Amino acid sequence: MAHPGSADLVIVANRLPVDRVTNPDGSSGWRRSPGGLVTAVEPVMRANDGIWIGWPGGTDADLEPFEDEGMKLVPIALSADEVEEFYEGFSNGTLWPLYHDVVAKPEFHREWWDAYVRVNRRFAEQASTCASENATVWVHDYQLQLVPQMLRELRPDLRIGFFLHIPFPPAELFQQLPWRRQLLEGLLGADLVGFQLPGAAQNFVRLVRQRVGHKTHRDLVYLPDGRTVRAKAFPISIDSAGFEELARSEVVERRAVEIREALGSPSRVFLGVDRLDYTKGIYARLRAYAELVAEGELDVDHAVFVQVATPSREEVEQYKILRDEIDRLVGRINGDLGRIGRPAISYLHSSYPREEMAALYRCADVMVVTPYRDGMNLVAKEYVACRFDNDGALVLSEFAGAADELRQAWLVNPYDINGMKAALMEASRAEGKDVTRRMKAMRKQVMEHDVAAWADSFLAELAAVSPDHGKTVRPVKQ
Numbered sequence: 001m002a003h004p005g006s007a008d009l010v011i012v013a014n015r016l017p018v019d020r021v022t023n024p025d026g027s028s029g030w031r032r033s034p035g036g037l038v039t040a041v042e043p044v045m046r047a048n049d050g051i052w053i054g055w056p057g058g059t060d061a062d063l064e065p066f067e068d069e070g071m072k073l074v075p076i077a078l079s080a081d082e083v084e085e086f087y088e089g090f091s092n093g094t095l096w097p098l099y100h101d102v103v104a105k106p107e108f109h110r111e112w113w114d115a116y117v118r119v120n121r122r123f124a125e126q127a128s129t130c131a132s133e134n135a136t137v138w139v140h141d142y143q144l145q146l147v148p149q150m151l152r153e154l155r156p157d158l159r160i161g162f163f164l165h166i167p168f169p170p171a172e173l174f175q176q177l178p179w180r181r182q183l184l185e186g187l188l189g190a191d192l193v194g195f196q197l198p199g200a201a202q203n204f205v206r207l208v209r210q211r212v213g214h215k216t217h218r219d220l221v222y223l224p225d226g227r228t229v230r231a232k233a234f235p236i237s238i239d240s241a242g243f244e245e246l247a248r249s250e251v252v253e254r255r256a257v258e259i260r261e262a263l264g265s266p267s268r269v270f271l272g273v274d275r276l277d278y279t280k281g282i283y284a285r286l287r288a289y290a291e292l293v294a295e296g297e298l299d300v301d302h303a304v305f306v307q308v309a310t311p312s313r314e315e316v317e318q319y320k321i322l323r324d325e326i327d328r329l330v331g332r333i334n335g336d337l338g339r340i341g342r343p344a345i346s347y348l349h350s351s352y353p354r355e356e357m358a359a360l361y362r363c364a365d366v367m368v369v370t371p372y373r374d375g376m377n378l379v380a381k382e383y384v385a386c387r388f389d390n391d392g393a394l395v396l397s398e399f400a401g402a403a404d405e406l407r408q409a410w411l412v413n414p415y416d417i418n419g420m421k422a423a424l425m426e427a428s429r430a431e432g433k434d435v436t437r438r439m440k441a442m443r444k445q446v447m448e449h450d451v452a453a454w455a456d457s458f459l460a461e462l463a464a465v466s467p468d469h470g471k472t473v474r475p476v477k478q
């Protein structure tokens with residue numbers, strides 16, 4: 001080993017936890033991107049003086065490592081071609097649809113794969129330079145599945161964990177991938193491979209047995225070199241107490257009242273909040289709602305559906321098509337069914353600060369989360385955390401990871417439009433007692449299993465699977 005770096009904990013994720021912003025005076029700076037992963041990992045980073053390696057977005061050549069609010073960040077540069085082939089191409093045009101039940105058709109291109117290998121190597125090399133001897137490296141998500149193996153070759157002293165935020169598909173689908181074996185071997189470089197659900201971990205172990213030929217027993221894989229790899233579920237969560245506190249604040253409470261008034265004080269507010277993504281089932285959900293209005297089950301004078309859909313991955317063709325389709329659908333629905341000042345659907349593309357999100361959740365009588373497939377879905381958990389009054393109904397797809405924990409939601413099959421219509425009506429007409437009973441049970445789950453507990457349990461398990469590596473990461477909840 002050449003010159004080990006200084007960090008005892010290294011986080012490796014596709015994106016850095018900050019976005020480049022241009023200030024009014026033309027200078028540029030960084031703004032914290034408030035994702036769940038950042039919230040989860042930041043306290044562990046601080047407790048262990050960690051380093052975060054990731055792409056800052058854009059195509060700036062070679063940015064120097066820097067500190068932002070006490071977090072040490074190491075940017076990885078991508079060229080314009082790599083953004084197209086590694087990020088938009090292999091990550092979001094091949095892996096994303098393949099891992100989400102082939103909801104859209106994955107594209108397989110050899111140049112995309114070559115770029116994926118090249119960029120994964122760059123991340124692995126950077127991690128190998130930053131990590132101290134016997135350090136812990138935690139690699140995140142589908143864009144970086146080759147990093148564990150590449151890093152282990154460079155630094156066998158490290159303890160390496162990997163967590164996949166999206167679903168891991170059944171063998172029948174994964175099999176399509178021309179580079180299936182390389183990806184499995186890439187992941188096997190880790191000591192612990194974490195998934196959202198037990199079923200995903202089982203899919204992985206089964207594929208390793210079938211495709212790579214290693215011996216396995218329950219959640220363990222035995223490698224010929226004597227190492228063992230554990231594959232296990234760690235359902236991710238949110239900063240539950242933080243969301244509840246925000247929801248209880250006066251600002252949010254006031255804003256929730258204001259939003260309701262601005263909507264014309266309807267008696268029922270339905271809400272959808274998603275990244276604009278074809279896996280989220282936005283189109284079918286809005287169609288189901290529109291049919292209820294057209295059939296007279298709901299009335300635009302008394303009910304409104306607020307759909308917040310933040311555009312994402314806008315350079316990818318399928319996302320452009322989806323955006324146009326939903327724009328057209330909303331236009332048609334409101335044109336056919338709305339009245340002056342009373343649209344059936346209030347449709348917004350904005351990205352909001354956490355306070356506004358909490359106010360929307362406070363305002364929603366029925367929260368509608370209907371993905372065709374979703375690793376977890378944090379929106380569902382955020383809604384529950386904000387309903388400290390034990391009020392509010394959640395309509396949730398069976399195919400979201402969150403459905404495993406939030407069993408008391410109105411569970412729906414998002415492919416079944418009539419089933420969704422029935423669930424929307426049941427949730428909106430449910431008796432107060434029933435709504436409270438369900439929400440109480442869901443709140444217990446979400447408040448007791450927060451994101452700090454998630455990070456701690458992953459890191460504790462990682463330390464347990466590879467005890468021969470020295471340093472242990474300090475937990476968040478002491």
Ligand code: ADQ
Nearest residue numbers: 165236273274275308310350351352374375376377378379
């Ligand atoms: P996503 O597919 O992005 O995450 P999700 O889990 O719902 O999906 O997280 C979205 C996050 O973005 C939430 O925290 C939400 O509050 C926020 N958000 C959404 N719309 C917003 C808006 N308009 N303004 C501001 N914030 C907004 C991936 C996987 C999921 C998995 C997570 C975490 O696809 O299945 O739950 O990672 O592992």
